[in-house]
Amino acid sequence: MxxxxxxxxxxxxxxxxxxxxxxxxxxxxERPDIFELDDDGYSSxxxxxxxxxxxxxxxxxxxACPERAIAVWSACAGASRxxxxxx
Amino acid sequence: MTSxxxxxxxxxxxxxxxxxxxPLRPKxxxxxxxxxxxxxxxDRWNEIREETPIFVSNFQGAAYRDAKLxxxxxxxxxxxxxxxxxxFSNAGLSHPFTESDSMLVPGELDGAEHRKYRNLxxxxxxxxxxxxxEPIVRDHCAELIDSLAGHGSCDFVADFAMKYPTxxxxxxxxxxxxxxxHLLHLTHIFQHTSPAEDPDGSIVRQANxxxxxxxRDELNLRRTKPRDDILSYLLTCEVDGAPVREEMMxxxxxxxxxAGLDTVASSxxxxxxxxxEHPDIRARLIAEPEIIPTAVExxxxxxxxxxxxxxxxxxVEFEGCPxxxxxxxxxxxxxxxxxxxxxxxxxxxxxxxxxxxxxxxGAGPHRCVGSHLARLELRIASELWHxxxxxxxLVPGAAVGYNxxxxxxxxxxLPLQWSV
Numbered sequence: 453m454x455x456x457x458x459x460x461x462x463x464x465x466x467x468x469x470x471x472x473x474x475x476x477x478x479x480x481x482e483r484p485d486i487f488e489l490d491d492d493g494y495s496s497x498x499x500x501x502x503x504x505x506x507x508x509x510x511x512x513x514x515x516a517c518p519e520r521a522i523a524v525w526s527a528c529a530g531a532s533r534x535x536x537x538x539x
Numbered sequence: 540m541t542s543x544x545x546x547x548x549x550x551x552x553x554x555x556x557x558x559x560x561x562p563l564r565p566k567x568x569x570x571x572x573x574x575x576x577x578x579x580x581x582d583r584w585n586e587i588r589e590e591t592p593i594f595v596s597n598f599q600g601a602a603y604r605d606a607k608l609x610x611x612x613x614x615x616x617x618x619x620x621x622x623x624x625x626x627f628s629n630a631g632l633s634h635p636f637t638e639s640d641s642m643l644v645p646g647e648l649d650g651a652e653h654r655k656y657r658n659l660x661x662x663x664x665x666x667x668x669x670x671x672x673e674p675i676v677r678d679h680c681a682e683l684i685d686s687l688a689g690h691g692s693c694d695f696v697a698d699f700a701m702k703y704p705t706x707x708x709x710x711x712x713x714x715x716x717x718x719x720x721h722l723l724h725l726t727h728i729f730q731h732t733s734p735a736e737d738p739d740g741s742i743v744r745q746a747n748x749x750x751x752x753x754x755r756d757e758l759n760l761r762r763t764k765p766r767d768d769i770l771s772y773l774l775t776c777e778v779d780g781a782p783v784r785e786e787m788m789x790x791x792x793x794x795x796x797x798a799g800l801d802t803v804a805s806s807x808x809x810x811x812x813x814x815x816e817h818p819d820i821r822a823r824l825i826a827e828p829e830i831i832p833t834a835v836e837x838x839x840x841x842x843x844x845x846x847x848x849x850x851x852x853x854x855v856e857f858e859g860c861p862x863x864x865x866x867x868x869x870x871x872x873x874x875x876x877x878x879x880x881x882x883x884x885x886x887x888x889x890x891x892x893x894x895x896x897x898x899x900x901g902a903g904p905h906r907c908v909g910s911h912l913a914r915l916e917l918r919i920a921s922e923l924w925h926x927x928x929x930x931x932x933l934v935p936g937a938a939v940g941y942n943x944x945x946x947x948x949x950x951x952x953l954p955l956q957w958s959v
Contacts (some may be wrong), residue, residue: 474906477666478896481832492658493665493911515894518902519622 465525466510468497472521479513479522487513487522495521552586558595558607559861567596568608569846569871570945571734580941580948581842584874585886588612593858606850607866609857614878614898616858617870620849622903624649626857627849627868629905643797644790646905653904656787659776660908663769669911672711673919679706680919684927688959692934695953696808701726704803704916708795713768714757725750726800731942731951747793754792758785769795799909801947802845803916806899808950809842810835810917811924813888815933815955823890825925834890835917840897841888843872844948847901872898873948931957 466486468479475494479487486509490496502510507524514522553574556563569575575583587594592613599605611617620627628649645656662668683703687693705722709715714722728746737743757770765771773788814821824831847870851862862868876897877885900907907913933939933955940951 474903475661475665476900476906477911480666489666491665491667492661493667494661512893516896518896518898518900520896 462504463501463527464504464507464510465527466497466500466502466514467523467525468495468499469521469523470495470498472519474519474521476518478516478518482516483509483513486510501527552590554591554594558597559859561609561860562591562594564591564594564596564610566598567594567610568598568945569869570943571598572943575943576941580943581873581877584612584871585877588874588878592616593860595860605865607863608869609860609862609866610869610871611858612871612874614875614881617872617875618898618902620857620868620870621847621898621901621905623857624653624849624904626852626855626862628852629653629849642786642790643794644787646794646798647790655778656783656791657904657908659773659778659783660791663772664908664910664912666911669915672707672912673915675710676707676915676919677923679703679710680916680923681927684923688928691959692954692956695811695955696804696940696950697952699920700804700807700811700950700953701800703807703920704800707912707916708799711769712757712792712795713761713766713770714753718753721749721753722796722800725796726804729797729801731949733942733944750793750796751789754789754796755785758788758792795909798907799912801949803913805844805947805949806839806842806913806917807920808953809844810838810921811931811955812933812939812950812953813838813841815931815953817888818932820888820890821925821929824921825929828922828925830890831918831921832914833893833895835914835921836895836897837888837890837892838917839899840876840882840892840895843876843897843899845899845901846871846873846946846948847905848946872901928957931955 468487473495475492477489477493479495480489486500486502486506488496504526507526510524514524553564553567553572554562555565592611593616594610594612596608596610598608611620629647630649645653645660648656680703683699683706687698693699701723702719705719705726706716709719709722725746728742732742754770758774761768761771761774765774770792773783773791776783778787814824824834849868849870851864851866851868853864855862876882876899879885881896882892900910900913933953937954939953942949942951
């Protein structure tokens with residue numbers, strides 16, 4: 453899955469705060485095709501756009517993160533973290 | 540403002556006075572507190588979390604006479620404390636109450652030094668590498684279960700839960716399986732020795748020395764004849780452009796030993812005690828084995844057995860606590876998984892619970908490096924045991940053994956029986 457310019461109507465954005473990632477790898481366990489890991493087992497993602505149809509998959513990965521390092525944004529909606537906390 | 544009431548009587552649940560407004564539990568130390576005995580362990584933490592999510596103790600250990608113990612037993616503050624390695628250091632964590640020269644590497648390092656050594660271990664325990672171990676783990680597990688199946692009963696802890704991760708540890712480090720009995724003996728000492736049995740720590744110190752000697756001998760064997768194992772790998776590693784010093788290699792071996800054996804054994808014990816006592820849960824694991832990876836997370840949440848300990852690097856006001864440099868911050872993970880602020884139905888075991896952001900493996904830079912191996916071992920054990928010996932139960936009337944340790948709460952015996 454490659455990084456693309458977000459399409460305001462059909463894309464959502466996944467952001468991983470790499471400084472917060474501690475290699476729990478729960479995102480990868482949930483949705484390995486979206487949340488790729490490096491050789492050390494830490495997230496290799498910083499920012500990724502996926503089709504809006506995959507929003508639930510993106511959120512499943514984000515909600516699995518014990519460090520709360522993953523945010524999922526709708527490119528056209530108000531920005532909030534998946535757990536509802538402010539950015 | 541500070542008021543210290545050290546009469547020790549206080550209220551029914553042990554609070555007496557405060558320090559800087561933080562509730563004081565005089566002389567409290569969870570591993571020595573009778574209210575934590577046996578099965579009430581997780582329930583007692585729940586009570587304490589509800590009464591005093593943050594509290595302080597003036598328990599005095601030999602190694603730090605004036606230090607306070609600050610307990611954070613609710614998820615939100617514990618999570619932050621785990622992450623603040625700048626304020627709360629891991630140095631000296633392995634021996635909070637005695638002096639010792641053995642050191643866990645990288646567990647007892649902080650910041651940039653921690654990362655250097657952690658980076659050596661990370662690739663060995665990354666999910667993709669651990670997945671390659673599945674056939675080996677499966678073989679060891681199947682062999683052990685097959686050897687027990689015909690007996691109709693066993694002590695699940697001694698006969699399975701301790702042997703299984705220890706055999707895999709031997710294989711990964713490249714130790715001969717003939718070392719297994721000796722390693723089991725040492726693991727047994729760590730898991731079963733209570734403060735009452737070892738008041739000056741000499742029994743555990745002797746076991747430490749034996750681990751160090753064993754690892755030193757094995758490393759020496761590989762200096763001339765490298766093999767395909769972790770010990771040989773460590774001999775090839777460099778930090779800051781130089782080979783890793785032997786004391787640091789031994790510290791890493793010591794960490795893998797201390798952190799990897801009785802933790803998995805204990806987690807297995809609590810999980811299988813639960814399934815032995817709940818036929819409905821067991822029936823679902825048998826009928827829907829695909830749910831086991833999720834179930835493993837739920838067992839880890841309900842039975843988080845590790846207590847993490849840090850030392851304050853400076854005077855700091857943290858979450859309302861006037862913490863002084865040298866004070867200890869005590870972070871039991873047991874009560875975190877039952878925190879209603881984070882989990883719905885926190886005291887129910889829900890096999891398909893998602894999301895499940897438990898902190899059984901800690902959080903922050905010191906997140907358990909072996910977490911993915913532990914998960915694999917727990918998953919394979921659950922899969923194979925429920926295939927091979929699906930209908931087990933506790934031996935009626937037999938005692939289940941516990942040991943509430945400072946770092947690890949262990950199940951020390953779990954007598955199971957089944958029809959053959």
